[in-house]
Amino acid sequence: MIPAYNEEQRLPKTLELVGKWMRSRHFLFCELLIVDDGSTDDTAAIVETYAKTNTCVRLIRNPGNRGKGCAVRNGMLAASGEWILYTDADLSTPIGELDHLYEGAKKQNAAIAIGSRALDRSLVSVHQSAFREYSGRFFNLIMRLITGLKFDDTQCGFKLYQAAAANTVFSRQILDGFSFDVEDLYIAELSGIRVVEVPVHWANVEGSKVRLAQGIKSFTDLLSIRLNRWSGKYRLS
Secondary structure, three states, X not given: OEEEOOOOOOHHHHHHHHHHHHHHHOOOOOOEEEEEOOOOOOHHHHHHHHHHOOOXXXXXXXXXXXXXXXXXXXXXXXXXXXXXXXXXXXXXXXXXXXXXXXXXXXXXXXXXXXXXXXXXXXXXEEOOOHHHHHHHHHHHHHHHHHHOOOOOOOOOOEEEEEHHHHHHHHOOOOOOOOOHHHHHHHHHHHOOOOEEEEEOOEEOOOOOOOOHHHHHHHHHHHHHHHHHHHOOOOOOO
C-alpha cells in the first residue's frame, strides 16, 4: 500500500519497480493499493492508466487532502491479504527489504515489523540534511519520554502488519498528521501486539512534503496521543 499526494513525477517509476518485484515473486495473491490523498496533479490518472494493464493495482481516493495519516489508515483498512506493507512513494527503502521485515516478524513471532534507519546507520546510503537528521533524533527522544515507547525509529515509512493487527490498530488511529506512526505503535503496545524493529537499507530522496509547521505539530501530537489514552479513546471494545 502506497499513500500518494502529488506524486506524478515519482509514481510511474515506483509502480514499475514494485510491479516488477511482485511479478518476480509469483505470489498467488498480491495487490498494489495506491491511496490518492487529494492530489491536484495527475497522480490518480497515472494509477488508473497503469491499472488498465495491471489488474493487481487498485486506486482509492481520499475526499481531499486529509494528511498522510489518513491516507495510510484508509489504505490499511481497505487492503486485503494476510500481510500488509505500507511504503512511501519515493521507495527510499527498496521494496525488496520487505523480505527482511517478514523474516524478522516470523523469527520473533511478531504481528508488526517496522523498518528502522537507526539500528544500523551503515545501511543509510544517502543521508538527509544534518538539520533534518538531528531533528529526527530529537523527535525520537521526546517521543520516548512522552509515550514510553522504546523504538529507535518510528518514522521510517516502511512497515509490515499482519491483517488482524492492522485492523486492531488502524481502526483506532485518530491522528491524520505525521505522528500517526507513533500513535499506531502506541495502540499496538496497548493492545498487546508484538512489534519488532528491523534494520533496512534506506536512501534519502529529495522532495519531502513535510513542512516546518507540520514538523512542529508532530511534537504537539505526541501530547495528543497521551491525552487520547487518558480519555479512553484507544480502549478496545
